[in-house]
Amino acid sequence: MKLDLAKSDKQYYSAPADPVLRAFDGYDYAMITGSGAPTGPAYTDAVRLLYQAAYRAKKIAKADGRDFVVPKLEGLWWVESDEPPLSVPREQWHWTMMIRMPEAVTAAMLGEGPVRFERLVEGESVQALHAGPYATEPETLTRMEAFMAAEGLTPHGRHHEIYLTDPNKSPDSRTRTILRQPVRRSS
Numbered sequence: 632m633k634l635d636l637a638k639s640d641k642q643y644y645s646a647p648a649d650p651v652l653r654a655f656d657g658y659d660y661a662m663i664t665g666s667g668a669p670t671g672p673a674y675t676d677a678v679r680l681l682y683q684a685a686y687r688a689k690k691i692a693k694a695d696g697r698d699f700v701v702p703k704l705e706g707l708w709w710v711e712s713d714e715p716p717l718s719v720p721r722e723q724w725h726w727t728m729m730i731r732m733p734e735a736v737t738a739a740m741l742g743e744g745p746v747r748f749e750r751l752v753e754g755e756s757v758q759a760l761h762a763g764p765y766a767t768e769p770e771t772l773t774r775m776e777a778f779m780a781a782e783g784l785t786p787h788g789r790h791h792e793i794y795l796t797d798p799n800k801s802p803d804s805r806t807r808t809i810l811r812q813p814v815r816r817s818s
Contacts, residue, residue, distance in 0.1 A: 634699040634733050643731075644703065644793065646809045648771075650759040655811075657752040660698035660705075660743050661685050662728040668721035676706065677745075678728055684746035685730045697735040698734035699727055705729045716790070717769060727789075742796040753788060758811040779814060788813030 637644045640799050643651060667673040685701045692699055705726040709726040710719040729751075738748035757779055778784065791811035 636702045646758045646760040648760050650757050650775045654755050655753045657750045659750050661730045662727050662729040662747050662749050663746050664727040666725045684741040687742050688736045688740040691740045699733045702731045704794045708791045709789050753813040756813045757813050761808045761810050783817045784814040785817050786812050787815040
């Protein structure tokens with residue numbers, strides 16, 4: 632039977648529309664880091680390389696009797712500026728695109744190249760489901776910020792997105808993305 636993390640780890644791959652606080656221990660990922668607009672050639676090439684590595688690992692795992700469904704694409708996003716992130720031109724955005732890997736996958740299974748195998752520990756995080764186009768994410772982020780302020784939490788780590796739908800296959804109105812922000816208690 633094929634392992635499907637989206638079905639076996641509902642807490643990770645689901646979120647209500649209203650922000651909630653959840654804890655996330657360490658998970659292993661295939662990752663690739665770069666910069667530029669999410670529609671630009673560097674981003675497109677990076678995502679292609681990431682999927683190639685993930686499917687290579689899947690093929691090896693399947694041959695060993697440990698087949699799995701390649702999980703959803705995810706991204707960590709940041710800017711290297713004191714400006715509010717959404718006011719920074721998209722060409723100056725930085726990202727780490729990633730795909731979560733099951734426990735049976737090792738770094739060697741991803742092959743050689745720019746894709747790396749890394750464990751990410753986020754701990755306590757606020758997350759919410761954003762439904763609709765990426766352009767309206769600021770509305771969900773505003774709700775998350777209000778929740779963090781009310782709970783005495785501050786951001787601690789990079790903005791994390793989990794793409795539940797493929798933007799190339801879903802119209803903007805049907806796009807679903809989990810927005811996650813690691814946090815810590817304000818002092």
